[in-house]
Amino acid sequence: AAYSAAAASPSRLLLRQLFEKESSTYTYLLADLAHPDKPAVLVDPVDKTVDRDTNLVKELGLKLIYAMNTHVHADHVTGTGLIKKKMPGVKSVISKASTAQADHLVDHADKIYFGGLFLEVRATPGHTVGCVTYVTGDGPDQPHPRIAFTGDTLLIHGCGRTDFQFTENYSRPSQIFTLPKDTLIYPAHDYKGFTVSTVGEELLYNPRLTKDEETFKSIMEDLKLTYPKMIDIAVPANMACGLQDATTKS
Amino acid sequence: AAYSAAAASPSRLLLRQLFEKESSTYTYLLADLAHPDKPAVLVDPVDKTVDRDTNLVKELGLKLIYAMNTHVHADHVTGTGLIKKKMPGVKSVISKASTAQADHLVDHADKIYFGGLFLEVRATPGHTVGCVTYVTGDGPDQPHPRIAFTGDTLLIHGCGRTDFQFTENYSRPSQIFTLPKDTLIYPAHDYKGFTVSTVGEELLYNPRLTKDEETFKSIMEDLKLTYPKMIDIAVPANMACGLQDATTKS
Ligand SMILES: [Fe+2]
Ligand SMILES: [Fe+2]
Numbered sequence: 001a002a003y004s005a006a007a008a009s010p011s012r013l014l015l016r017q018l019f020e021k022e023s024s025t026y027t028y029l030l031a032d033l034a035h036p037d038k039p040a041v042l043v044d045p046v047d048k049t050v051d052r053d054t055n056l057v058k059e060l061g062l063k064l065i066y067a068m069n070t071h072v073h074a075d076h077v078t079g080t081g082l083i084k085k086k087m088p089g090v091k092s093v094i095s096k097a098s099t100a101q102a103d104h105l106v107d108h109a110d111k112i113y114f115g116g117l118f119l120e121v122r123a124t125p126g127h128t129v130g131c132v133t134y135v136t137g138d139g140p141d142q143p144h145p146r147i148a149f150t151g152d153t154l155l156i157h158g159c160g161r162t163d164f165q166f167t168e169n170y171s172r173p174s175q176i177f178t179l180p181k182d183t184l185i186y187p188a189h190d191y192k193g194f195t196v197s198t199v200g201e202e203l204l205y206n207p208r209l210t211k212d213e214e215t216f217k218s219i220m221e222d223l224k225l226t227y228p229k230m231i232d233i234a235v236p237a238n239m240a241c242g243l244q245d246a247t248t249k250s
Numbered sequence: 251a252a253y254s255a256a257a258a259s260p261s262r263l264l265l266r267q268l269f270e271k272e273s274s275t276y277t278y279l280l281a282d283l284a285h286p287d288k289p290a291v292l293v294d295p296v297d298k299t300v301d302r303d304t305n306l307v308k309e310l311g312l313k314l315i316y317a318m319n320t321h322v323h324a325d326h327v328t329g330t331g332l333i334k335k336k337m338p339g340v341k342s343v344i345s346k347a348s349t350a351q352a353d354h355l356v357d358h359a360d361k362i363y364f365g366g367l368f369l370e371v372r373a374t375p376g377h378t379v380g381c382v383t384y385v386t387g388d389g390p391d392q393p394h395p396r397i398a399f400t401g402d403t404l405l406i407h408g409c410g411r412t413d414f415q416f417t418e419n420y421s422r423p424s425q426i427f428t429l430p431k432d433t434l435i436y437p438a439h440d441y442k443g444f445t446v447s448t449v450g451e452e453l454l455y456n457p458r459l460t461k462d463e464e465t466f467k468s469i470m471e472d473l474k475l476t477y478p479k480m481i482d483i484a485v486p487a488n489m490a491c492g493l494q495d496a497t498t499k500s
Contacts, residue, residue, distance in 0.1 A: 019269070019443035052442060059455055192302060193269035195445065205309055 013117060013136075013143045014038075014060065017186065017195060018053060020046040023076040023230075024189050027053060028149055031062045032115025039114040041066040043134060043149050044188050045079030047242050053079065054086050065114055068093040070151025070188055071131040072100050072238045074164065074231040081243035092241045097123065098130025100239045106132070116141060124153040126170035127160035133176055135183075145182040148199070155187045156194040159208050162220045164231070171216035172209055177202075263367060263386075263393045264288075264310065267436065267445060268303060270296040273326035273480075274439050277303060278399055281312045282365025289364040291316040293384060293399050294438050295329030297492050303329065304336050315364055318343035320401025320438055321381040322350050322488045324414065324481040331493035342491045347373065348380025350489045356382070366391055374403040376420035377410030383426055385433075395432040398449070405437045406444040409458050412470045414481070421466035422459055427452075 016029040027049065031040035040062035045053055057064050067080040067090050080092040080102070091103035093112065106112065108123035112134070119134040134149040136142055152160025153173050162170070176185075181200030203210065208219055228234075237243065266279040277299065281290035290312035295303055307314045317330040317340050330342040330352070341353035343362065356362065358373035362384070369384040384399040386392055402410025403423050412420070426435075431450030453460065458469055478484075487493065 017445045019445065021271070021443065049443060052444075056444075059451065193271065193299060194302075194306075195267045195269065201309065 012141075014040075014062075015147070016056065018049065018056075020049050020076065022048065024191050025073075025076055026186065026188055026190065026195075027079075028186060029053065029056065029062075030114065030117070030119075031060070032117045035115030037115070038062045040064045041068055041112070041114050041119070042079075042083065043068050044070055044073070044151065045083060047077040047079045047082055050079040050082040050086065054083060057087075064090050066091055066093050066104070066112065068112070068119075068134065069098075069100075069102075069238070070134065070149060070153075071095070071128045072098050072235055073152075073188075074228045074234050074238075075189075076230060077234050077237045078242040081241035084241065095121070095123070095130045095132045097125070097132075098128065100130070100241075102241060108132070111137070117143070119149075122175040124150070124173045124175050126162055126173065127152040131160075133173070135179065145184055145198075146179060147184045147186060148176055148179060149186050149188075150176060151188045154185060154202060154206070154209060156185065156190055156192075156197040157202070157206055159206070160189075161223065161225050163223070163225060164228070171211065171213045177209075262391075264290075264312070265397070266306065268299065268306075270299050270326065272298065274441050275323075275326055276436065276438055276440065276445075277329075278436060279303065279306065279312075280364065280367070280369075281310070282367040285365030287365065288312045290314045291318055291362070291364050291369070292329075292333065293318050294320055294323070294401065295333060297327040297329045297332055300329040300332040300336065304333060307337075314340050316341055316343050316354070316362060318362070318369075318384065319348075319350075319352075319488070320384065320399060320403075321345070321378045322348050322485055323402075323438075324478045324484050324488075325439075326480060327484050327487045328492040331491035334491065345371070345373070345380045345382045347375070347382075348378065350380070350491075352491060358382070361387070367393070369399075372398075372425040374400070374423045374425050376412055376423065377402040381410075383423070385429065395434055395448075396429060397434045397436060398426055398429060399436050399438075400426060401438045404435060404452060404456070404459060406435065406440055406442075406447040407452070407456055409456070410439075411473065411475050411478075413473075413475060414478070421461065421463045427459075 012034045014031040018027040027045045028043040067083045093104045094102040096105040106121045110121040111118045118137045122133045124133045131153045136147045183199040185197040262284045264281040268277040277295045278293040317333045343354045344352040346355040356371045360371040361368045368387045372383045374383045386397045433449040435447040
């Protein structure tokens, strides 16, 4: 199996992984450096680290165009609303299936362009019914290996809980597992200090998602997780870009 | 300025960044995937995460040959001694200038090979007198952009304290700042969730190391830092690969 280090096309794609300690959330900054504007997107920004992230965008001379979520998070408040206030012109993005509000509601198979690079939307329900995975494009001008931002659908050697938020307890995320084995996996969280994995590694070592549906269900039901601390604050806020006050929505 | 995403030569260099939350330490796993043995090195492993790191080495089918430190850490106990116990044949590495014990004591300009790839040793005293930066090699078969593992000499938009451990309060690390601007900087710590920077960014935005020596000294003296919590445990242990019991040293 070919295990890859990190994003290629280093002269074109900028990729920065950022960590928020309290919720152990990873935020990702991507930009097309080959485009004169250096258009950029943020995936899964957190409200508490909006200043850090927008400062980094400025330092790197990027033009942020989208602030995107993989799903309606239950453990932290999204930074998309605050980012839109600080950087007018930025559009929020989430899946239509999430039933949340955003400037762009995306469907499976949609493409989200930033410069000449793009992210493909892949529906990967399970953790929530509206979970999507954003995958870099296929093609000679796109990063190689491909990169999948899996949210909580696929965590490194794990997956997000499936016991709340209208889920139907899906198991194997075939929309991720059919990607090339060297595809880099960047999740929304890690609690053990891992930063990246690959499809090949998760096909071998993921202790949950490699199981058949029956086994998966019984593993997930046996977890007996406590009620998520932040859910009653985070979910209503995240249904509206992290800003519960509807008048702030542009 | 060209800001790069991540390590190139993705088919050859494996690079994994790993985080230890308690001390906010980054450990790095590097391997040459083009060599049949997949020889690997760990930079700045932490005692508490040795199991995680050695499991990852096994999962990826790598052959760990060196467990290296950038310096004698004062905030955590190195994992090198434990790794040697778990994986006989692994050699510990530290700079001769550190006066610590290890299997290989390295000097400025030494090269540390793992397969066909290597790390150059660059003396970067300041945080401690024996601090070194490990830099990937220059050449067509080596990763591009280059990658510098700076320990605590250069932290992202910061630097390690210079008020203990025989330091003479050096400022600008010219051995790092003369590297190409797109050189990736991977530090031993980050406290704000940044994972990587570049020489170009630090030349522009590092608020300490960009200053002249006088200003640098007064900034560092004004920090009025408290006595490091772990220093009396960590330093004596780290002088001997994290194992104070000398009989355990191979
Ligand atoms: Fe979630
Ligand atoms: Fe240190």
